[in-house]
Amino acid sequence: FGFDTAIQTISDAIDKIKDTARSHDRTIIIEVMGRDAGWLALHGGIAGAAHVILIPEIPYDIGAVVDTINKRNINGGSFSIIVIAEGARAVNTSPSYLKERQVGEKRRYGGAGFRLCSDLNKYAEQQQMKLKEIRVTVLGYIQRGGNATNFDRILGTRLGEHA
Secondary structure, three states: OOHHHHHHHHHHHHHHHHHHHHHHOOEEEEEEOOOOOOHHHHHHHHHOOOOEEEOOOOOEOHHHHHHHHHHHHHOOOOOEEEEEEOOOOEOOOOOOEOOOOOOOOOOOEOOHHHHHHHHHHHHHHHOOOOOOOEEEEEOHHHHHOOOOOHHHHHHHHHHHHOO
C-alpha cells in the first residue's frame, strides 16, 4: 500500500530536479528508500526518465556509470540524473550504513548517494577525466507522506471493504 504514491512522489521529484540539473549542467544523484529492494528506485527512475538507475539486487560498476554520464555529455546531454536505492552498492562492496547495528535492531541504511558521488569523483580523477559538478538529493521520508494517489486510495477502500 502506498507504492503508487511513492512512485509518483519520486517521479515528481525527478521532474523538478531535472530543471535545475539542465540549467546548471550538473549530474544529480537522487537517493530513494527501499532497503534491500530496488522497486521504488526502478519504477520511480523509469517513470521519471532517469539516465542511470542503481538497485540493491544488481551491484553496479562505477566505471560503467561514469561511461554512461560521459556518453551523454559527448552526445549533447547537458545533465544526467542518477537514481540510487539506499541499499545499492558497487561490485565487491557493502551497502552504506548510518551506524553500527545495535543488538536487536535492523541496520540503518544511509549515505548511498553521497558514497556514489565520492566514488564517481575519485574514479574520474584516477582516470584523469573531468566530470560535471555532481550534487546529491536524498528524498527520504518525503516518499512516505502526503496525499495518496487515486490508485492507492481505491486499493485501500477495496481492501477495507473485505476486512
